Amino acid sequence: MNKQLSKISVIGSGYIGLVVGSCLADFGYNVVCADIDSNKIDRLKKGEIPIFENGMEELVQKNISNKLLHFTVNINKTIQDSEIIFIAVNTPTNSRGRADISAVEAVAKVIAENLNSNKIICIKSTVPIGTHKIVESIIRQNKKNDFTFDIVSIPEFLREGSAINDFLNPDRIIIGTESRASYLKIKEIFSKINCKQENIIWTNNLSAETIKYVSNSFLALKVSFINEIANFCDEVGVDALSVASGVGLDRRIGPLFLKPGPGFGGSCFPKDVQALVTMARDHNIELETIKAAMKINEMQQIRVIQKLSALLDNSLNNKTIAVLGLAFKGNTDDVRKSPAIGIIKLLQKNGSIINAYDPKAIQNMKSELPDINYFDDAYKTIANSDAILILTDWDEFKKLDFDKISKLVKQQVILDTRNILDIDYIKNLNFVIDTIGRSCLAKKISFQNYSKIKQKIIN
Ligand code: UGA
Secondary structure: OOHHHOEEEEEOOOHHHHHHHHHHHHOOOEEEEEOOOHHHHHHHHOOOOOOOOOOHHHHHHHHHHOOOEEEEOOHHHHHHOOOEEEEOOOOOEOOOOOEOOHHHHHHHHHHHHOOOOOEEEEEOOOOOOOHHHHHHHHHHHHOOOOOOEEEEEOOOOOOOOOHHHHHHOOOOEEEEOOOHHHHHHHHHHOOOOOOOHHHEEEEOHHHHHHHHHHHHHHHHHHHHHHHHHHHHHHHHOOOHHHHHHHHHOOOOOOOOOOOOOOOOOOOOHHHHHHHHHHHHHHOOOOOHHHHHHHHHHHHHHHHHHHHHHHHOOOOOOOOEEEEEOOOOOOOOOOOOOOHHHHHHHHHHHOOOEEEEEOOOOHHHHHHHOOOOEEOOOHHHHHOOOOEEEEOOOOHHHHOOOHHHHHHHOOOOEEEEOOOOOOHHHHHHOOOEEEEOOOOOOOOOOOOOOHHHHHHHHHO
């Protein structure tokens, strides 16, 4: 196949669509990214990226000037001009805990109406198991000619914050299709991606769709598991990070996703675990381990409040809390389902005054939490606070001058929920510090009054 002639379109210019589109353009393909949001497309045409993602702006601008990457709202024409179409629209959770695939269905209908040649349709969005059949039947019912099409389910595994690197260096590429020809074509398109040949898996659509949900659910399970173990370690005086690294050396377990913290958030894990539980329930299966992972995740926010309360003589009322980090994790401006939202709301409910700072996520958080005090600098946020609460693992927070901070605060109290600070350095400056999973190294705090504290926090 002459790749210069392959015209690729990506429908949906959000996180996944932009990474797929700009990376394929960088490989030399002619890519058009389309979206119904004309505002977004106008900005993208000028090389302005609506999200914060390292390296994205440069990649988009480079490929716009190389005339390989284009943006449009004209979805009809984009489809007519392409032989390969990626669907990368959002599939948010609906009120019944299911993934809402109405955007995917709408794109399928537009594809059908514009099917003017044989095409390969790749579903990149995370979609409920069996969605490829719905897409297929929509196209079949609405197409007006005999052109053929194949549906390829090709889930994406990139993480926000390291999206481009993850896309270019994946552990595996899952290509789900019944058609060998389409499998080979997509494999060729992705041939510049750095992935071991044996990890490029040809499977059917159903398996590909399932692999995506199971991967995210297993990772979420790992996070909840280590959070629960970290809470246990805090009670028995063991360092959870040393436990995690010892356990993670077993290749059957692996070292990744064993960092304790305030719980998992983001646009994927909470949505996908909920969707898998709901899908399983439709088949009379209760996914008890995954349900437990969700419950532990909710409880972890209460655990954070309990710890902070214990550091502040069991009273959060009228205390000024300097929250460092609002994004659901470092290196992103995304606050969707960020643990910071629930934790801050609980703190407010308990009478705390919130001063908050995040290097990139303040603008996004303002619509979620309009009534907290935002600052454009960590030191201003911290000034006169009763406690510093670190909720996101931004590198910037590791480099703060805590000697200077010790003179700015009302009380020298820190809860580092991401274990990013050097505990000895902080303790030497006479701070009282606690963490998630390393209480034995920080201040030893007794949690014997836990149930009482919990009562107060929730009611
Ligand atoms: C996740 C998956 O990791 C990707 O493979 C997948 O493609 C993506 O969802 C998706 O479905 O689109 P992402 O949501 O960007 O990626 O974020 P992660 O890096 O997976 O982190 C998820 C949450 O778990 C964050 O809140 C993070 O702070 C937390 N986490 C992660 C921990 O608390 N501890 C860890 O050790 C790892």
